[in-house]
Amino acid sequence: MFKFPAQIEGNEADGYTVTFRDVPEAITQGDTLDEAKAAAIDALVTAMDFYFEDGRPVPTPSKANRSDVLVTLPPSVVAKVLLLNEVVRTKKRPADLARAMNVKPQEVTRLLDLHHTTKIDALADAFRAIGFDLEVRISPRAVT
Secondary structure (H helix, E strand, O other): OOEEEEEEEEEOOOEEEEEEOOOOOOEEEEOOHHHHHHHHHHHHHHHHHHHHHHOOOOOOOOOOOOOOEEEEOOHHHHHHHHHHHHHHHOOOOHHHHHHHHOOOHHHHHHHOOOOOOOOHHHHHHHHHHOOOOOOOOOOOOOOO
């Protein structure tokens, strides 16, 4: 999973600001620490829109420092980020991907839209069309 290190600064009196060194476009705040952490996911996903709109690869998360808080992207967003990154890396145009998948270009547009709900099978088809297999795995959660 993509877990992005976030830096949280502030205090209870003034509120908290959250930034991400890997995705500088993602900035948010909250009056409480819990509000700031909750807003961090939305800010991160919203900032990813810029990468999708510009056809730029989304940076991979850097190693967290001791003072960082990790913000985990939802699995559906991770799959779309990985697809975008491979489409950009392989220099595939959406029309190329649509042809390879034997679908209408509008379907590829939806695949590359973070706010459009996409079935995992459609994402698997897209990865297959560019030479990858989408694998799903589970792992035990760390007890905290």
